[in-house]
Amino acid sequence: MKRSTHHMPNTPSTDDWRARAACRSEDPELFFPKGEVGWKTNVDKAKKVCRRCPVHRECLQLALDNGLDDGVFGGLSDKERRVLIRRRTNNAA
Numbered sequence: 001m002k003r004s005t006h007h008m009p010n011t012p013s014t015d016d017w018r019a020r021a022a023c024r025s026e027d028p029e030l031f032f033p034k035g036e037v038g039w040k041t042n043v044d045k046a047k048k049v050c051r052r053c054p055v056h057r058e059c060l061q062l063a064l065d066n067g068l069d070d071g072v073f074g075g076l077s078d079k080e081r082r083v084l085i086r087r088r089t090n091n092a093a
């Protein structure tokens with residue numbers, strides 16, 4: 001499983017879009033919920049943060065370009081990104 005580090009409290013340069021990510025002040029675990037219990041609740045909380053994020057497009061593109069298959073990125077869960085990729089693949093065929 002691939003993971004980005006953009007949810008982590010690293011220090012991106014000021015011209016890096018990650019510096020403007022709304023999740024920088026949030027618990028990274030919120031974006032990588034585990035197990036069945038509470039999964040949807042945590043995903044919904046993460047997506048709520050994404051909705052106010054000024055760089056959600058860049059984030060989603062990063063996840064799609066790099067095949068990130070775990071966690072919430074750009075306001076979509078990993079399951080939702082897989083559906084999006086399948087739709088795009090089917091539309092391109």
Ligand code: SF4
Nearest residue numbers: 021023050053059074
């Ligand atoms: S869209 Fe969500 S996961 Fe992506 S940078 Fe913004 S808050 Fe973080």
